[in-house]
Amino acid sequence: MHLKLQHTTRYTYETPVRGVVQMLRLTPRPYDGLHVVRWRIDVDHDATLKPSEDSFGNIVHSFCAEGPLDALTVTVEGEVLTEDTSGILHGTQERLPLGLYLRQTPLTTADRTIADFARDAADGRDRLDALHALMAALSDRMTFDVDVTHVHTTADEAFADAKGVCQDFAHIFIAAARSLKFPARYVSGYMRQSDGREHYEAGHGWAEVHVPGVGWIGFDPTNAICATDAYIRVAIGLDYLDASPVRGVRTGGAHETLDVSIQVQHGASQQ
């Protein structure tokens, strides 16, 4: 699929800030299922975007903008060609040992209820079947709700409420998969919904699970499907914190307002 992306993040500061330091994971690394035609990040201030890589192999850009600043806008514009591989990933950069992806993190700790839920859902099924059953069960159990959780909500908190956003669905799925001894990780990126909608208020988050003999597979528990060519996979990590599109610190300034606008378009018509 030919996808065009435009992602604008605008911070407005109630009182001017002295400076902003940010670390962006907003650039996809190509693999067999994703070809980057063009990709560009802009910051509307005089700042050098320093490219680097983290230990997961994510492409990172950092910058420091010196104030006083009333507002700051980060823009991402890109164009990619994706392929539907039924969620199975080939040609990805694998820098870290598989065993590391079995680790629980504070955001992805499987408490007894999640571990029991995972075991019941898998019900002795083998590998892929177990994961599909888990995804279906989770999707039945959870309700998508943008008003209940926040970025610091942990898997077990969201699971107890049975409500949350894609980040919560992914964290629970990751925690559950790890409790079944599958290496699992968080993915941040974008997706184009099948209803043809172009505008979104947030990026997307899903999970990848490693299945012996198959490799890494993208599971999107929010939509109860494996990742398709409608997904743009950008960054990975043990949980949301590692794969966050933006991590930043500002000095000075009072309250900030955040506006995010994302547009994912089918690119074919314009080519």
Added chain:
Amino acid sequence: MAGVMGKTAKGSEPIGSGKPFDEMNGFDGECREAYRALKDWLEETPTDLLDQRKLEAEALFRRSGITFAVYGDKDAEERLIPYDLIPRVLSGAEWNRLSEGLTQRVQAINALIVDLYSKAEILKAGIIPEELIYANPAFRPEMIGIAIPGNVPVPIAGIDIVRVDADDFYVLEDNARTPSGVSYMLDNREVTHLLFPDLLGRNRVQPVERYADELLAVLESLKPVNSSGDTTIVVLTPGSYNSAFYEHSFLADKLGVELVEGRDLFVRDDILYMRTTQGPKRVDVVYRRVDDDFLDPLTFRPDSMLGVPGLFSCYRAGTVTLANAVGTGISDDKAIYSYMPEIVRFYTGADPLLHNVPTWRCREPEALAYVLDHLGELVVKEVHGSGGYGMLVGPASTQAERAAFSEKLKKQPDNFIAQPTLALSTCPTYVDGCIAPRHVDLRPFVLTGASGTRIVPGGLTRVALREGSLVVNSSQGGGTKDTWVLEE
């Protein structure tokens, strides 16, 4: 014994059971050579004088701000660590043996950490189970693939040593994260100088004062390859509310470098700077006393106010050295400890010179069964724990405590290891107007730079002031002693 790693010198016999070894009087009451002069002095010195010196020592500590009690909070008492007047003595020959063993162990620890964050050969060789490393929160994936300056992730290590007889030294714990306590080593010596000016010379005690110079040389030797001309070193502290703040400021002062908090530093384009009255000054080496989690809110805990945003990117880019590196705490883990003899063999090709205390890993079912059956004889510790908290000292426990602990053990066996109760050696200690034997341990500080390992002769001796107590931690009523290593 199932699950026991690390053979003791005496095979599978219990270690140091029975009467403890006294470092002055041995097992049989005959004064050991190294203590002869000190013992004579103790015998000829009236207790009035000792009482007088004890008061003077307290006054000295208070006046120079050496105590941790200066903040006046309710924990102050806990932080006032008593100094015992009577030094602990090691002969030159004993020290040489110990020092060789420490060098070997710390070189192995450095090699282990470099390996774990690069090729992980030791895991491929099947020597340590992979999940013990990768599931461990002290192992930091962020470090994987980073070139560590000088291949020395642990320039400063504190290795806790105990002995049970005249011959053998045992490592009780490795501290490769941010070992503290060196200020006591230096302060205690200074106080001995002031109180008993002729005693040190008469006993031909090797000096410890060059510790700061050694540390400075080690830190300078590890400056990043891409550093500026002059090397700028700073000590990074979490601030004056930290319980070890005194030591941070003490060390900065002795090193002659700036003591900074996170807010005194900033990052521009992957270079670390310090704010100074003359403008920004580039920093090359950070002796950091801030934990991994709090070092950089952009990479570690996002809510940390103690670190420097972007610091870890500088480290990754090779423009700054962190001493110690991030993720070195993995070797402090007590489950990893149990593999240390194999780790030493793997990286040095030689048998370990220092003994490990035999350790049951409760994650292994057979070992767990043994531990549950023998709780009354064993010391059970949390694998990630420190400071003497969260442990069960079998022989000193009640039936109810053991029952409660057994439940904890069964629930989370991975979280615990068990060791035999060691009859730690004792040293003469001045308590309530009498000289009496009290149990001790020793933390020497092992410095490793680009050109090798050096150890200032001595360390921090901690002493359990309560009669019969084996717990020397300052948080549990322990005191400290000046530690003498005699010239050969």
